[in-house]
Amino acid sequence: MKIIVINNEVEAKEGEFLLAALRRQGIKIPTLCNIDGLDPSGSCRMCVVEMEGRPDLVPSCAFPVYEGLKILTHSERVVTARKAIVELLLSNHPDDCLYCVRNGNCELQGLAQEHCVSERIFSGSKNSYKLDYSSPAIVRDPAKCVLCGKCVRVCEEIQNVACIDFAGRGSKAYIGTAFDEGLNVSSCVKCGQCILVCPTGALTERSHIDEVMAVLHEKKKHIVVQHAPSVSVTVGEEFGLKAGKDVNGIMTAALRKMGFDRVFETSFSADLTIMEEASELADRIQNGGKLPMFTSCSPGWVKYLEEFYPEMIDNLSSCKSPQQMLGAVIKSYYAEREDIDPKDIYSVSVMPCTAKKFEIDRDGMGRGDTSDVDAVLTTREFAKMIRMMGIDFNSLEPDGADTPFGIRSTAGKLFGASGGVMEAALRTAHYFLTGKELEIFEIKEIRGMKGIKEAKVMIGELEVGVAVVNGVGNAQKLLDEIQAGRDDIHFVEIMTCPGGCVAGGGQPIGADPEKIKARMRAIYKIDKEETLRTSHNNPDIKRLYDDYLGKPLGHKSHELLHTHYVERKDIMK
Amino acid sequence: MNNNAINEVIEKYPSAKREYLIPMLQDVQEIQGFVSKDSVVMIGDHLKLPGAKIYGVATFYNQFRFNKPGQFHIQICRGTACHVKGSVNVLESIERALNIKVGQTSRDGLFSLEVVACLGACGLAPVISVNGEFYANVDNKKLFKILKNLRKEGGTK
Numbered sequence: 001m002k003i004i005v006i007n008n009e010v011e012a013k014e015g016e017f018l019l020a021a022l023r024r025q026g027i028k029i030p031t032l033c034n035i036d037g038l039d040p041s042g043s044c045r046m047c048v049v050e051m052e053g054r055p056d057l058v059p060s061c062a063f064p065v066y067e068g069l070k071i072l073t074h075s076e077r078v079v080t081a082r083k084a085i086v087e088l089l090l091s092n093h094p095d096d097c098l099y100c101v102r103n104g105n106c107e108l109q110g111l112a113q114e115h116c117v118s119e120r121i122f123s124g125s126k127n128s129y130k131l132d133y134s135s136p137a138i139v140r141d142p143a144k145c146v147l148c149g150k151c152v153r154v155c156e157e158i159q160n161v162a163c164i165d166f167a168g169r170g171s172k173a174y175i176g177t178a179f180d181e182g183l184n185v186s187s188c189v190k191c192g193q194c195i196l197v198c199p200t201g202a203l204t205e206r207s208h209i210d211e212v213m214a215v216l217h218e219k220k221k222h223i224v225v226q227h228a229p230s231v232s233v234t235v236g237e238e239f240g241l242k243a244g245k246d247v248n249g250i251m252t253a254a255l256r257k258m259g260f261d262r263v264f265e266t267s268f269s270a271d272l273t274i275m276e277e278a279s280e281l282a283d284r285i286q287n288g289g290k291l292p293m294f295t296s297c298s299p300g301w302v303k304y305l306e307e308f309y310p311e312m313i314d315n316l317s318s319c320k321s322p323q324q325m326l327g328a329v330i331k332s333y334y335a336e337r338e339d340i341d342p343k344d345i346y347s348v349s350v351m352p353c354t355a356k357k358f359e360i361d362r363d364g365m366g367r368g369d370t371s372d373v374d375a376v377l378t379t380r381e382f383a384k385m386i387r388m389m390g391i392d393f394n395s396l397e398p399d400g401a402d403t404p405f406g407i408r409s410t411a412g413k414l415f416g417a418s419g420g421v422m423e424a425a426l427r428t429a430h431y432f433l434t435g436k437e438l439e440i441f442e443i444k445e446i447r448g449m450k451g452i453k454e455a456k457v458m459i460g461e462l463e464v465g466v467a468v469v470n471g472v473g474n475a476q477k478l479l480d481e482i483q484a485g486r487d488d489i490h491f492v493e494i495m496t497c498p499g500g501c502v503a504g505g506g507q508p509i510g511a512d513p514e515k516i517k518a519r520m521r522a523i524y525k526i527d528k529e530e531t532l533r534t535s536h537n538n539p540d541i542k543r544l545y546d547d548y549l550g551k552p553l554g555h556k557s558h559e560l561l562h563t564h565y566v567e568r569k570d571i572m573k
Numbered sequence: 574m575n576n577n578a579i580n581e582v583i584e585k586y587p588s589a590k591r592e593y594l595i596p597m598l599q600d601v602q603e604i605q606g607f608v609s610k611d612s613v614v615m616i617g618d619h620l621k622l623p624g625a626k627i628y629g630v631a632t633f634y635n636q637f638r639f640n641k642p643g644q645f646h647i648q649i650c651r652g653t654a655c656h657v658k659g660s661v662n663v664l665e666s667i668e669r670a671l672n673i674k675v676g677q678t679s680r681d682g683l684f685s686l687e688v689v690a691c692l693g694a695c696g697l698a699p700v701i702s703v704n705g706e707f708y709a710n711v712d713n714k715k716l717f718k719i720l721k722n723l724r725k726e727g728g729t730k
Contacts, residue, residue: 178610
């Protein structure tokens, strides 16, 4: 079908919205409220265009195309209207860009610049709001909110959590939790997907930069850092590199320059997680334990289950997440080996995740008053610190991780993508149950961006049913089926964020689906190209068990690597 | 909190359609005098609606309150006639005297405050109503006297 855009004939597809057709032509139409893949809400009006035969301006995001449609996308009237919208939004916005975490990366700021907003047109009293600093992971500043509603929609329609919504009315409207309680007592799972879609600085992570900086400058403690499998394929974007460029060695070098005494990879402890989790799965299968078993490495998902399906807590693997496992062995095995008092170790992690900030303070994540991990930096915070410390990221020489956790398998690296934990676990579970390696490592059915991915895998004589839930919003369907009696599934991987950690709430802002796929491909490329592809063959893992832990699920493992969960029935859902 | 009463409201709406949300909230407020957290949780379970959404709907409308009303529920008229006669000053005075804002209940549980659009007594402007009893031509002096008497009355109970 043909439509006419500024006197040019342009191809459009039947049934699509005008905005999609225009974007395909490379015409830049500003939006604040549009989310790819969800129905348009048409609320911000930034995408309005002028249409022949209609007196009003129409929002292109919500207008279905038809043959012969004639529009103007940047006429004087359109541009004036858009500018007015920005000016009106700014009328209730604190002018504190210089102090804002999103300075230079803010959609509202960008639109003000694009529309040449050069003075405050509307002045007058502004609404006053309460900053919500209650959550260990996410900070909400309604003063910077432009009410685009994207966080509300992501939380409800994508993540199926719905802990925030519009409240109030008219000029007094705001986005808040039920009864305006703190986010910490809401049903928020800390996934941070709201941060990724927020056009302004209204939603940000709870920063640990100051704490970590202070410790780095004091140099009084032995400072160790771990970085998660997915961060190496995303942090490059913060420094102008293409999505999916693996900068693992450069990252390690950067962390050393920042002053960390030891740099470890969480992929190593992902291998450790696999050892424990695969053993647990084998144990449950052989000894009639609770099945299906659910993975427990994604803290958002863990909280989701505790809130919405507390009756299924026994299905959750008792394994800590890789972050917590490495934190635990750093402050036990490593501390003993290096002869350092665990209290003198400051343990930092670089994570793609905001929920990890919540996880470190969970009950059972440490021994006595020593916590497994002391501070969590998101990928974004990590990039910020690199800039703060004047490190020229792109000119660094790659470096390797430190002993005794210096080697990782690609199975551990796979944790970064949805389906990766499952693939990694099956490689090792197969070995544990049959004594033989899997013939084909790749399980194509559980890769990619589908919401629920299922496969059947033969382990010896046993057909094991596995499912991968990609994004916690897709969990409900499968959990309800299981509760209704579905019993052909033994093992379920659930990642809170759609795409897995590569699209986590702590990752660089502004990733589109294509970028997320590129990040995923990078993870699978690493797995394809390297030779050590199974956790149980990782020599450093073997040494850790030989020297210290004994055997998976053994006494030491239980003390250090396993945890418990709580029912969160009292939370307002 | 009286959860039996909420259950009775829920039983009135067995088909659990989301369009029953507002009538249910109204029923709850009718019984309890306000919309409690418990009621939001229970209605949410019944209608499969998240608490944040219910709160969002309820705060959209002026009619819903979220605090237990005080022993004396004060309604202040902010209609046109009362406005012209200075009801904004009366409102400010009440807020200051009771140290509460509109929609809140004083800590001792004696007073709660609500703004209404018009009480239909424009001839008496500015007018306030306490538990349905009207006080006409309210100024600061009168107001303080009213509050003083109410405090005395409340204290004796």
